[in-house]
Amino acid sequence: MHVRSVGATGLKVSRLGLGTMTWGRDTDEHEARDQLIAFAEAGGTLVDTAAGYGDGASEELVGSLIGDVVARDEIVVATKAGISRRTGTRVTDASRGNLLATLDGSLKRLGVDHVDLWQVHTWVDDAPLEETLSALDTAVSSGRASYVGVSNYAGWQTAQAATWQRAVPGRAPLASTQMEYSLLNRSVEDEVVPAAQALGLGLLPWSPLGRGVLTGKYRGGTPADSRAASSHFAGFVNAYLGPRSQRIVEAVAKAAEGLGWTPLEVALAWVRDRPGVTAPIVGARTAAQLRGALGAEELTLPEELVTALDDVSAPGGSEGGE
Known part of the structure; x- marks a missing residue:
């Protein structure tokens, strides 16, 4: 698998990342093992998780496979802090104390002494930005994280955070930003992508397949075994089942038919090669699905099809957000 630098840093990752949001909940240890084996065998290195995924279950499962399925130095471990659902509801906390305590918990669950990329999972209005960012500085200076980034930050938030970190020598510069980005949601192109490119951040798109719709x-x-049929993902997926999405999906399907590809390969190749993108994060339900995504590695969309898909998916308001 080809590798790319994460923004203006020396960190290099595979240009496709493995998402583990459902690991430990919908994805059991056997399926997770098969996915990681397939990913590693294809040359994939970037494995993305978060403390908030399954209340830590995802990190525990990833950790159980490090050293068993894949050597620690053969993967880039990325995790996030700032979102918790332990109380049964979504709670955000980007205070310095919570972030660092969460990082320590992540290291324990993952069974590692440091993570390669540590990200603030979301912007939190009631946490002073300088306090949030000081936690990133501490993580790097203490050796608990090699690189740091943010996730789900709007354009101005991304620019403010990245500029703050660059303002004084010794602060940990932001390496990346993780945002939803696909043919069904191109809102990041307005402000986030320009900010990231100007300030040296690599973009890690989540849900690059439009929550599976593409x-x-x-x-x-709605297939019975799909995420849209599950109680905790139905609303997440249904947001992208409207008329606009249907038009885009049909265009993707038509392009795939003409190329002899799958719609998945068309949609993934499109977002992978967008300006500023480092590596889309793909979360699969099964190893077979993941192998379908890995099949896009050697494919490049013809320019005329890129233009056609750009036109049919031109931003005019997405049908959903996180």
């Missing part, structure tokens, strides 16, 4: 699996209804 694979075409929902063209004829």
Whole structure:
């Protein structure tokens, strides 16, 4: 698998990342093992998790496979802090104390002495930005994280945070920003992408397949084994099942048919090669699905199809957000 630098840093990752949001909850240890084996065998290195995924279950499962399925120095471990659901509801806390305590918990669950990339999971209005960012400085200076980044920050938030970190020597510069980005949601192109490119941040798109909708699996209804059929993902996916999304999905399917590709390969290749993108994060339900995504590695969309997909998906308001 080809590798790319994360922004203006020396950190290099595979240009496709493995997402583990469902690990430990919907994805059991056997399926997770098969996915990681397939990913590593394809040359993938970037494994993305978060303390808030399954209340730490994802990190525990990832940690159980490090050293068993893949050597620690053969993968880039990325995790996030700032979102918790331990109380049963979504709670955000980007205070210095909570972030560092969460990082220590992540290291324990992962069974490692440091993570390669540590990210603030979301912007939190009631946490002073300088306090949040000081936690990133401490993580790097203490050796608990090699690089740091942010996630789900708007354009001005991204620019403010990145500029703050660059303002004084000794602070840990931001390496990356993780945002939703796909043919169904191109809102990051307005402000986030320009800010990231200007300030040296690599973009790690989440849900690059439009929450699974761009694979075409929902063209004829909702499969019983799909995420849209599950209680905790139904609303997440249904936001992208409207008329606009249907038009884009049909265009992707038509392009795939003409190329002899799958719709998944078309959608993934499109976002992977957008300006500023380092590596889309792909979360698969099964190893077979993941292998389908890995098949896009050697594919490049013809320029005329890129233009056609750009036109049909031109931003005019997305049908959903996180």
